[in-house]
Amino acid sequence: MKAIYMPEPWQIGIKEIQQRPLESGEALIKIRSAGICGSDINAFRGTNGLVSYPRVIGHELAGEILSVPENNPKGLKPGDRVTVDPYLYCGHCYPCSIGRTNCCNDLRVLGVHVDGGMAETFAHPANMLVKVPDDMPWDIIPLAEPLTIALHGLHRLQLKSGEHLAISGAGPIGLLAAMTALHYGAEPILIDLVEERLNFARALGIRHVINLKTDNLLEKIGGYTSGRMCECVMEASGASSAIRSALDIVCHAGRIILTGWPTRETPIPTDLITRKEIDIRGARTSAGEFEEAVDLIYHHKVDVRKILSKVISMDEAPDMLRDIEKHPGNYLKVNILF
Numbered sequence: 481m482k483a484i485y486m487p488e489p490w491q492i493g494i495k496e497i498q499q500r501p502l503e504s505g506e507a508l509i510k511i512r513s514a515g516i517c518g519s520d521i522n523a524f525r526g527t528n529g530l531v532s533y534p535r536v537i538g539h540e541l542a543g544e545i546l547s548v549p550e551n552n553p554k555g556l557k558p559g560d561r562v563t564v565d566p567y568l569y570c571g572h573c574y575p576c577s578i579g580r581t582n583c584c585n586d587l588r589v590l591g592v593h594v595d596g597g598m599a600e601t602f603a604h605p606a607n608m609l610v611k612v613p614d615d616m617p618w619d620i621i622p623l624a625e626p627l628t629i630a631l632h633g634l635h636r637l638q639l640k641s642g643e644h645l646a647i648s649g650a651g652p653i654g655l656l657a658a659m660t661a662l663h664y665g666a667e668p669i670l671i672d673l674v675e676e677r678l679n680f681a682r683a684l685g686i687r688h689v690i691n692l693k694t695d696n697l698l699e700k701i702g703g704y705t706s707g708r709m710c711e712c713v714m715e716a717s718g719a720s721s722a723i724r725s726a727l728d729i730v731c732h733a734g735r736i737i738l739t740g741w742p743t744r745e746t747p748i749p750t751d752l753i754t755r756k757e758i759d760i761r762g763a764r765t766s767a768g769e770f771e772e773a774v775d776l777i778y779h780h781k782v783d784v785r786k787i788l789s790k791v792i793s794m795d796e797a798p799d800m801l802r803d804i805e806k807h808p809g810n811y812l813k814v815n816i817l818f
Contacts, residue, residue, distance in 0.1 A: 502547075538591050545558050549606055629653050633716070635769070650671075659685075713734065
């Protein structure tokens with residue numbers, strides 16, 4: 481079978497490989513579509529120290545079941561359309577025992593620790609497949625995975641209708657979080673440095689945006705919230721400056737979720753956390769959000785197609801990934817049809 485393959489950083493191509501034998505409890509899937517994620521770009525650059533090579537990339541996946549154990553717990557059968565939960569967990573450690581499998585002590589991520597699914601066929605535990613409606617278009621199903629990341633952050637925040645949610649970073653996760661916040665009845669405020677992305681956010685119906693290059697952050701947040709500041713803040717960029725400023729723009733007794741992956745440590749004033757009694761939480765990948773993500777996409781509650789920049793073929797994928805690495809500002813999400 482063909483697969484999108486990285487023998488080492490800065491090298492990518494399509495290679496003929498063997499489908500590995502199925503393990504107990506696994507299904508075999510014919511991959512129909514996949515999304516290119518920032519983690520795939522980092523694997524290409526060699527900047528993610530967790531990635532080992534050679535590696536088949538890809539964790540935003542959709543496909544059709546070719547074979548599945550008859551006694552699988554979800555009642556899946558050949559021919560079903562599914563998306564893939566790509567976060568493999570041990571099931572025995574403390575986080576797994578309390579249902580927080582995304583925090584597993586031995587978490588393995590497709591395309592990072594083990595081979596991903598950008599291939600013609602793919603084997604995966606049947607209990608980690610999520611059935612989608614038979615008429616759900618292949619080109620948008622992979623967007624369920626990044627939507628789960630946004631959902632997990634919002635769930636950890638316990639966002640409520642009517643609350644103000646400041647989101648640092650107008651990339652795919654930030655935009656998906658903002659669109660979902662609107663669906664939840666909250667008021668998102670999107671913060672970024674790139675005016676084009678903020679204009680795009682306005683076109684999605686996000687009324688309040690802040691350009692850090694031209695706007696005064698505290699004044700804008702104060703104006704949008706009648707001086708209260710934000711009940712909730714989601715940091716979705718990983719920038720140290722955004723992590724620090726989250727403490728300033730959250731209100732007293734407010735909540736902060738750290739969804740972006742920082743590249744370095746960020747000194748923060750703990751006295752401010754105590755004085756404002758701020759709740760700060762981390763949000764790592766997702767756990768149990770796939771069914772909601774599929775429902776939101778299928779019923780057009782969150783129109784993910786609006787952030788889909790391009791749909792390409794498998795043969796076009798290596799060159800597209802190189803172009804995204806060179807010109808990341810030209811794309812939000814790019815999906816591959818197999």
